[in-house]
Amino acid sequence: MGSRSEALSRASSRSSARRAEWGIALVAPTMRAIVVVQILLSVTSGASISVHAVAYWVLSLCVIAVSVLLMTQCLVTGTVRRGLWHGPDVLLAWIAIPAMNLLLPGSHVVGTWEAWASGFAINVAALAAAWMRPAVAVGHGLALGGWYLVWTSAAGTTSWETNLSNALTVPGYAAVVALLTYYLRALARDADRSREDAVAATRALELERYQLTVHDASSILRLLSDEDTPAEVLPGLRVQADREAKRLRTYLGAESAPAHPAVRTVGAMLATALEGFDDLPLEPAVALGAHVELDEDVWVAAGRAVTTVLHNVRLHARAHQVVVHADTDGETWEVVVSDDGVGFDQDSQPLGFGLDTQVGQALRDVGVSVDLRSAPGRGTSVTITGPVHEEDR
Template sequence: MALVAAGMRAVLLIQIGLGFLSGLRVASDPVVYTGLTAAVWIVSVGLIVQCVASGSARSGWWQLPDLVLAWVAYPALSLLLPQSMLTGTWAAWATAHAVNVAALSGAWLRPSLAVANGFALAIWGFAWIGLPTDDWGARIGDALTIPGYALVVALLAWYLRALAADADQSREDAVAAARALELQRYQLAVHDASSILRLLSDAETPAEALPGLRVQGSREANRLRHYLGVPAPQDGDAATRTVGTMLAAAMVGFDDLPLEPAIELGAHVVVPEPVWLAASRAVATVLHNVRLHAGASQVVVHADTDGPTWEVVVTDDGIGFDQATQPLGFGLATQVQQSLEALGIAVTIASAPARGTSVTITGPVTTS
């Protein structure tokens, strides 16, 4: 927009310059005519320089003088030049200058003000140049050019600003979404590790739980190294990606819990690697929650299959919670439910105060 404004004004100055000598020869006061033309040139050159240098037409010292000169030029040229020179010549440049000023004002005035100024300039110019002539139709057409250009440029400037605002908002939304995603990745990465560190640093953690916590801590350290970009060790080939090995990996280090595995009926089901990894972490997260919050005397891990689907159920007889009043924490809501549902695995969580909690994970049986 700034370069367009500078270009439009440069063309106008060339046209005014070409008609200057003609106007100077017939002007009733050559000094005033020269001074008025020079003022327009000075303000216009300032406009061009500032627009090119700043890349914007929205601010500048030239704005108010530009408007004033557009209003002054009509009566001044009408009094300085003969009536025959007021139309059809570049010696009387008031209308062309008014069109240019009104159009550029749409870039820095509010659209309503720019259009109102255009209509007012049109009426003002017609009063000085159009009324004294017999050709009102042509003069009205000339006058209406002023608000017409003001309206077009004002609408264009408004549209471009709205487009830029939308683009800025989209960039802000994208940055916020990226930050939220990175935060969620970080929370997913450290949720279980923080539980392990909390128990390892707690002097009241039972001694029988420490060996399992150290094993889990070593596994979490390897996983966090992978999160930071270090390649993780391979856990075996596709033949070992079964529900049984997934649950065995998830239950490592939970020897302090009263676990009762009952997985034989579904242990043989082969699952895709992404599901194996996510489900293993999800079950481990459930067991971490049981260890930290449930106070359970029995934790049953059950696996089964009915042919088309496989199912894993982790049930404890701990304190439970009221699902109607207590929202799920990050572990159950995100690390278990959201991460598995993103892979097409259904998760159902059922709990009640003093009746324990049950987490059911159900997925399709896939054939290789």
């Protein structure tokens, strides 16, 4: 029964949120690797023109070391949200901006990769947006961009327009990455919730299908196993048990489905449904509607519904008379199963699975209406009504 729901459960374990985190964790080291390569290509040249080559080398190597830690942890853990590199990465971005102004000639502070601080700051602000809350990440990007603007303006080597444009790049990338990662994670969470809902719905559907399949069979087995079941009831139960066993084997795929009559009439449906209920005080009166032909799905659903009603009568009604009546007015056909048993209070006693689902819902699903009336001490009547085919009219 659970093969489809189990498959969906296994699919649900491969979380969309987890896959989204992995995607971000693969992009982050790739972005940082590009910056590291650019720093490596220019670090020797930068050190050669720096006023303090050792300090320049130390700062560059610290950035490279933290970047290696970033790339390693992202690839090992599959997330950017956890990592020892968070604090040092942000701190180095803030230190590198004034350091470039102090260590390099003014002509190299803006627009060269010897002054790699601007490219590094943009990358840090963008990656921070993947592990900080979006509002915090954008605020950090604005602050870092402002810090960059202050120091490049102090250098006085380019116009304020150039400095402002470069500074705005930092929060711009932070905002873009913050929005993108927020959207991806929200989308992944929605996908996980939808998958969980699908698993729950499939399980509920399969449980209902299972209940529909075994409901009547369980009633038969209960009576067969009960030592108090009268001997005159057993032959009919064995006939019904054999029929249910064949139906269950068909459901499990062990046998092919039994062939239904070529002409599926109300009379043939009732003859099949009443088989094995010889222990009940049945009074069939079906001649008026017996000739009406039914679609196969209606024939099957109506037959199972009548069988379920009769099982309920056998188990609960303690009836002295059970009338099964069929009729037609040319437009509709009608089958009524009524007993003079103990009945029940419809207002205070809800319908069980058999009457509610296997009779009511199953028939409504094939376009057939059901009306059930009962009262304590006054028996129960179930009326099944369906349309007559145009050709039969």
